[in-house]
Amino acid sequence: MKIPVQFVPQLKNIKLLPNDVVIIDRRLLSFRQVKSWTANSIKYPVVAGESLKDIKKFPSHMEKILRLTNKISPKELRFVVIGGGSVGDFGGFIASVYKRGMPLINIPSTWLAAVDSSHGGKTGLNAAGTKNQVGSFYPAKSVYVCKELLFLQPRERALDAYGEVVKAFLLDAKLSRTNFLSLAVSEETLWKFLKQCIEAKYRIVNRDPKEQSGIRSLLNLGHTVGHAFEVVLKWPHGKAILYGLAFDLFWSEEQGLITSNDLKNIVNSKVWKELFHFQEYQKALSFPSKRIMKLIQQDKKKTTSKNIRQVFVARAGKPLLETIPLQEIRTEYERQQKYFH
């Protein structure tokens, strides 16, 4: 798969057509530049959040969209999805099943979606109390990453995205050779590294587009325990992932996989020091291990009921994928609880 991403400075660089069905986070329409840019297309504004992805609401969304578009020939219709992760998952799924699939254009409006979720073709709805139980692999024809749109967000949302960028840095050989970790945390830095970060993700996704070979599990670095932190502490995704990365890094050191020196280069870096706070990590380690394990077991990425693919780090840019008994996460969580007490 060719990387379908285009980087543009302004919204007006992205041409919308009259037969485009624009599925958009309705908060974005309060910005006059977004409103005027989308004025001539068919709009389907949605309320962002996990509740948008509830399968129970899918029939009513779909029927409304079908009525809204019943005058347009399927040959002329495109879905343009503008929003963060939940809007992307929802809109991508709609595009993938509307009349057996229509062209999809993704325009991430949050840094987190721009770095991560708008790439790789995964769509999803939530069902039976679990996230992304229903969905498709449906790569967008184009993804537009637009500076003007991303800079509409408050600065904290940029910080939220840093966790995923640090993950990309730890996973990707090319990115790990840059000076990213030594630069001050800012939106301008994020914008500067966005392209390399996204390319790093496609390098992995393109080796395993449908999650069949296991290679794509590399993207789970920081996510197994990080997801559990996200749930128990109600942290933003990016923050939870940063502390999940900390867990996997400390574990890699304990296993003798990363040298203390290589680990120090990461945790003493400017970015890490600005974002990682020891008291916060202690909070993340303050839960009974049983509770953390229950959340991990509910995670759908388990390969069988007893094993999990765990990503370790040998050094920045060199991850190691291993299938291990789930139980070992518990042992390690309890070890870190004692160690960082």
Place this chain on the structure above:
Amino acid sequence: MKIPVQFVPQLKNIKLLPNDVVIIDRRLLSFRQVKSWTANSIKYPVVAGESLKDIKKFPSHMEKILRLTNKISPKELRFVVIGGGSVGDFGGFIASVYKRGMPLINIPSTWLAAVDSSHGGKTGLNAAGTKNQVGSFYPAKSVYVCKELLFLQPRERALDAYGEVVKAFLLDAKLSRTNFLSLAVSEETLWKFLKQCIEAKYRIVNRDPKEQSGIRSLLNLGHTVGHAFEVVLKWPHGKAILYGLAFDLFWSEEQGLITSNDLKNIVNSKVWKELFHFQEYQKALSFPSKRIMKLIQQDKKKTTSKNIRQVFVARAGKPLLETIPLQEIRTEYERQQKYFH
């Protein structure tokens, strides 16, 4: 795409596994041989018919299936779909979106599904009052065509399927060179020609698996007006298609595309004479053309609001695809109304 079809004499030749989720027309479970064959798998019996495909019921089906399967690792799960057209469309869609897609095995239980709908990878649900508005292209890993299962049906269901077989004969050069049209109508004949018929369908589908180039529109032979007959007369699909084929053949003659001699060879054949009844055709031509046109316009296959891909026949085995103004169907319907009065 390799043709994924296997022909087997008996149900016991198809091995079901304990982690197979069997979506099955529940009427089939009243046959003791079907019941014992499926005894060790997870069963999800459904009531066949268009109402099964109602998008409003999809969330509840999906959540039940997720609960039924929550102990099975996605790596070990397959969906086995056993039934006619509606069960196949529904079950195929479920398989295509359950955790972003699981292996799908199709086992058609009706002649019509065995000839036609279980092949080609189209799945679908009905929404906003129209058929197949939501769906996917999701080819089955395997399709098992089982003589024992098909012969459980009453003989009339075999007759229903003949329309699609005659269509295949008119479309496919290889099939048109067989003696199919000169043999008495029977289930044994249908079984004998099933393989060639299915191969003929794959020859077209494989040239245009996602309905993009237009080649796949050839499969619409007999279907444009035939679908309208199906709705207004509440005829079985196969019967309606046979009369739809008659319409397209007579139109082809009127256009000078097929010679009178070639047409006679078809309509004077044993099969045609057994299945085509002139009084029935007059019934099909007894509706105001406006009503027929309204039904055709609702058909989602229209390329734009004003044109339609029409399949003519130059001779058996040589179809001709043309894009024509929709209005020409009306003119021809009215001509045939007068001509066959």
